[in-house]
Amino acid sequence: IIVILDFGSQYSELIARRIRETQVYSEVLSYRTTAEQLKQLNPKGIIFSGGPSSVYDKKAPHCDPEIWNLGVPILGVCYGMQLMVQQLGGEVTSADRGEYGKASLLIDDPTDLLTNVEDGTTMWMSHGDSVTKMPEGFEVLAHTANTPCAAIAHHEKKLYGVQFHPEVVHSIGGIALIRNFVYHICDCEPTWTTAAFVEQSIREIRAKVGDKRVLLALSGGVDSSTLAFLLYKAIGDQLTCMFIDQGFMRKEEPERLVKLFQEQFHIPVEHVQARERFLNAIAGVTDPEEKRRRIGHEFISVFEEESKRLGPFDYLAQGTLYPDVIESADTNVDPKSGERVAVKIKSHHNVGGLPKDLRFKLVEPLRKLFKDEVRKVGRSIGLPEEIVQRQPFPGPGLAIRILGEVTAERLEILRDADLIVRQEINRQGMYNQFWQAFAVLLPIRSVGVMGDQRTYAYPIVLRFVSSEDGMTADWARVPYDFLETVSTRIVNEVRGVNRVVYDITSKPPGTIEWE
Ligand code: XMP
Numbered sequence: 001i002i003v004i005l006d007f008g009s010q011y012s013e014l015i016a017r018r019i020r021e022t023q024v025y026s027e028v029l030s031y032r033t034t035a036e037q038l039k040q041l042n043p044k045g046i047i048f049s050g051g052p053s054s055v056y057d058k059k060a061p062h063c064d065p066e067i068w069n070l071g072v073p074i075l076g077v078c079y080g081m082q083l084m085v086q087q088l089g090g091e092v093t094s095a096d097r098g099e100y101g102k103a104s105l106l107i108d109d110p111t112d113l114l115t116n117v118e119d120g121t122t123m124w125m126s127h128g129d130s131v132t133k134m135p136e137g138f139e140v141l142a143h144t145a146n147t148p149c150a151a152i153a154h155h156e157k158k159l160y161g162v163q164f165h166p167e168v169v170h171s172i173g174g175i176a177l178i179r180n181f182v183y184h185i186c187d188c189e190p191t192w193t194t195a196a197f198v199e200q201s202i203r204e205i206r207a208k209v210g211d212k213r214v215l216l217a218l219s220g221g222v223d224s225s226t227l228a229f230l231l232y233k234a235i236g237d238q239l240t241c242m243f244i245d246q247g248f249m250r251k252e253e254p255e256r257l258v259k260l261f262q263e264q265f266h267i268p269v270e271h272v273q274a275r276e277r278f279l280n281a282i283a284g285v286t287d288p289e290e291k292r293r294r295i296g297h298e299f300i301s302v303f304e305e306e307s308k309r310l311g312p313f314d315y316l317a318q319g320t321l322y323p324d325v326i327e328s329a330d331t332n333v334d335p336k337s338g339e340r341v342a343v344k345i346k347s348h349h350n351v352g353g354l355p356k357d358l359r360f361k362l363v364e365p366l367r368k369l370f371k372d373e374v375r376k377v378g379r380s381i382g383l384p385e386e387i388v389q390r391q392p393f394p395g396p397g398l399a400i401r402i403l404g405e406v407t408a409e410r411l412e413i414l415r416d417a418d419l420i421v422r423q424e425i426n427r428q429g430m431y432n433q434f435w436q437a438f439a440v441l442l443p444i445r446s447v448g449v450m451g452d453q454r455t456y457a458y459p460i461v462l463r464f465v466s467s468e469d470g471m472t473a474d475w476a477r478v479p480y481d482f483l484e485t486v487s488t489r490i491v492n493e494v495r496g497v498n499r500v501v502y503d504i505t506s507k508p509p510g511t512i513e514w515e
Helices: 011-022 034-040 065-069 081-086 174-185 194-209 224-236 253-266 276-281 288-310 320-329 371-380 410-427 481-492
Strands: 001-008 028-032 045-048 075-077 091-109 122-134 139-144 151-154 160-161 214-217 239-245 269-273 315-317 362-363 436-441 446-450 453-466 497-502
Touching: 001 011, 011 028, 011 174, 011 224, 011 320, 034 065, 034 410, 045 081, 045 174, 065 371, 081 091, 081 122, 081 160, 160 174, 194 224, 194 320, 194 362, 214 288, 224 239, 224 253, 224 315, 224 371, 239 288, 253 269, 269 288, 276 288, 362 497, 410 436, 410 453, 410 481, 446 497, 453 481, 481 497
Parallel strands: 001 028, 001 045, 045 075, 075 160, 214 239, 214 315, 239 269, 315 362, 453 497
Antiparallel strands: 091 122, 091 139, 139 151, 151 160, 436 453, 446 453
């Protein structure tokens, strides 16, 4: 394991991902982690992340000074390097000129940390402070036009510092540097592989669950599907997979999901048909938040009833991923047992969580994984690409893509239009170009003409966006011909629709969904 101590950088997680890409396991821990705690983990190397502070600020985060004596190789990145220099007796001062953006790295010592890193390679900088005096025993490995100490090393103690950010994509030589640190300096073996993960998590699930029963709510996404597969492999019939069909999924999706699990994976699924209940729960409701609230509430009710009917269960399987664990460290822990407990089924259901008497203990086999790692595992166990690469799909599903009142008729229309959108996108091989691409139904009617007939029907909005994380998004510049094909097919094939419009609003100010 390589431990990353986080000093508040927005890139700490990214460093962990980069390390894992070299097939070496890494974890992000707080900068408060003591040398004693680190010893227990027995890391092969430690990376100090960057951070927003200046080392000479009164409140600047410092590490346990004993860490320098562990004898473990350490790489300080940006703030991490400055901290190393300051704590070991060097000097850091506010630079006359900060350095932000791309910089050309001029290499003074092309061995060790910088082996195979090209002289003049681009590295990405973001700092206002600079190292002006190195601690004893350190040497300069590289500099840039504005930064004399861009990479430094104490070869004997295996302490390294870089002023730039090797983890970001703009740093061309960054990967080579990280590989040098991980393989040559820390002497790690590439053992963090998908197969090893599957094997290990099956062992861990068995050890944890014993002969107890586990309930899992399948949603159709890659997380819950992968989870189901791992658990079934580990504990077989002690697992109950439940799929609550709210009636708001896309065309044929529920049937395909259940069929995939039962026929291909031979994992039994309790298919709970609750379409009518959900439709009744939001009958006449037009306010988006009220819809979400009622759907969330109904979900809890159905979940509660069904888990009582099928139970009792000791554990609830939850598809928590590593980023949630980093962000919510120490929350939701039962003070008595120290176990994580379920307070929410899924945050997007926006409800207070499960009733008190229904509190399960959790099994969370994916909690060490990043999303892209879940996809790799999913793929390795044979999940089809349509699940592995599925675009984000909101918990309340099509109910929030029909503006205003949701009716069975409107759901049917939207499902048909959405199917055409997906078919045409797949035909063009464009599915992975979008963060999300979908259809929205507006509850208004406009006039059209088909043949000699005047029509008066719903418009469909096409919403295709690109995004990194869903927080901001840009509307996708798709070819006109493609839009024309989709539009023509929808108007010709979907009864009740006579107009198709394309949404050219970015987020912000628009949101991705229309409700
Ligand atoms: P917005 O519309 O806020 O969406 O730009 C950002 C991302 O969140 C998804 N989204 C939801 N997901 N339940 C969910 O599980 C919801 O109620 C919900 N609303 C929006 C949306 O699809 C996009 O990926």
